């Protein structure tokens with residue numbers, strides 16, 4: 001079982017890449033659970049649900065302890081809160097503004113943390129968390145992503161988004177998250193690849209993939225359509241290479257903490 005957190009500044013493409021990675025892993029026959037933690041969830045739409053179906057996804061209860069000794073077993077959680085999408089992955093929703101009461105979403109994060117901490121090997125090969133923007137969730141209440149095996153740090157070709165990734169690496173090391181992988185996105189090649197390479201070298205961010213800007217992705221998103229792997233093209237090819245990289249280095253190797 002692989003536990004993946006997708007993090008980065010707002011608007012860099014976390015939900016887009018979460019959807020593409022989840023759908024691509026599904027195509028490879030993996031059982032994927034994708035968790036949307038955005039307060040304005042739309043991962044379900046990118047995975048082929050309608051807007052109505054996405055809005056109907058039940059929000060995970062707050063501050064629930066998952067597992068045999070907890071409030072809900074993993075089976076109950078998947079059965080009650082999981083929605084299988086047309087592109088394959090099962091999607092869950094961790095919080096939503098209307099549910100967030102006074103604005104604190106810590107309870108929803110605690111549930112996600114518990115879910116990740118629980119062994120759900122029997123039910124999923126990959127659990128992916130599409131994180132809301134920012135990095136405070138890495139430190140909040142013990143670290144929502146404390147049990148993640150790998151963080152995909154999504155960056156645009158801008159210094160600010162690379163600096164966010166660099167800060168993420170430091171927080172991940174404190175939490176003991178073993179791997180951080182930098183993923184450039186929305187690159188207008190070849191210039192932006194060079195920009196990302198330079199910025200990442202300067203700030204000590206490992207850059208493992210550069211996903212090109214793809215008009216088809218932007219248009220599908222605008223129209224509220226699924227991001228269909230059958231569309232193909234360089235962006236999907238790069239996601240395929242990223243999965244190969246994760247499967248060979250993260251999943252196969254003994255996990256080595258960041259900084260070793």
Ligand SMILES: Nc1ncnc2c1ncn2[C@@H]1O[C@H](COP(=O)(O)OP(=O)(O)O)[C@@H](O)[C@H]1O
Pocket residue numbers: 008009010011012013014015016017133185186187211212213214215217218219221222235
């Ligand atoms: N590789 C890409 N090519 C073109 N547009 C992209 C790409 N990745 C993301 N976008 C667009 O950028 C915007 C923000 O993406 P989104 O995934 O919602 O970001 P985040 O989840 O980080 O806030 C959306 O309009 C999306 O369609």
Ligand SMILES: [Mg+2]
Pocket residue numbers: 014015016038
């Ligand atoms: Mg998002």
